[in-house]
Amino acid sequence: MDNYCVELDQETGLHCTLLLFTNVTNISKVREKIIIGKLHCCVVKASLISDAFQAVVAANKAAVNAKQNRLITRTVYTEILYCLSMSKNISRSLTDYGISNSDKNILVILIHKLDEEQPILEVLGSIKGERIPISRIQEFTDVNLIKKTYKIDEDELCVSSLTDAIVSRISSKEFMSIK
Numbered sequence: 001m002d003n004y005c006v007e008l009d010q011e012t013g014l015h016c017t018l019l020l021f022t023n024v025t026n027i028s029k030v031r032e033k034i035i036i037g038k039l040h041c042c043v044v045k046a047s048l049i050s051d052a053f054q055a056v057v058a059a060n061k062a063a064v065n066a067k068q069n070r071l072i073t074r075t076v077y078t079e080i081l082y083c084l085s086m087s088k089n090i091s092r093s094l095t096d097y098g099i100s101n102s103d104k105n106i107l108v109i110l111i112h113k114l115d116e117e118q119p120i121l122e123v124l125g126s127i128k129g130e131r132i133p134i135s136r137i138q139e140f141t142d143v144n145l146i147k148k149t150y151k152i153d154e155d156e157l158c159v160s161s162l163t164d165a166i167v168s169r170i171s172s173k174e175f176m177s178i179k
Contacts, residue, residue, distance in 0.1 A: 003019070004017065004018040004052060008059065008060045008063045008111070009063065009067075011064065014063050014111050015113070016055075016059040016109060017109075018107060018109055018134050019124070020132050020136065021107075021127050021131050022046075022104065022105045022130050023105075023130050024103070024128065024129030025129060026128040027100075027101050027104070031043075031098075031099055031100075031101070039122060041110045041119060042077040043106050043108050044081065044097050044099070044106065044108075045100075045103055045106065046137065047141065047142040047146075048096075048146060048149060049141060050146055053163055053167060054084070054163055054167055058080050058083040062076050062077075062080045077109070078090075078094060080109055081097040082094070083173070084097045086149070086151070088173075105140040106127075150165065150169055
């Protein structure tokens, strides 16, 4: 299975790889490894992702913030969760987008140099679940939860796609006042 890997802003010199897993049986162990720093990645509830582009935009924003020493959170991976969220409250962002022990479908986001494979291999060796193509992400998307989380109403969806509405919010978070 091919990895979904895209180049981030050239200023960063980094790439983003997305890995989608379903039926994960060891979420608590994965969370623990992330918290203690043994697993270097961002793990997001798949239900809050409408498209791979949404995750890449947040990862790119986090990588640029890291490169410019403007991280709002402690690591580039918690910064991705913060960038995905509309909240300016870090704890809330991590809680809303990060995984909980009841999650079974997850999206793993890695930021790395082009030829760096170790972080990907560590993730693949740490997650017990079925890895599936990123093209299937919409099977796990909870549209109603996303619309509620990002405060997107039906009128907006008449002139914009769900993903475009989300990406617009992610891109302009610093300039928006949250309702």
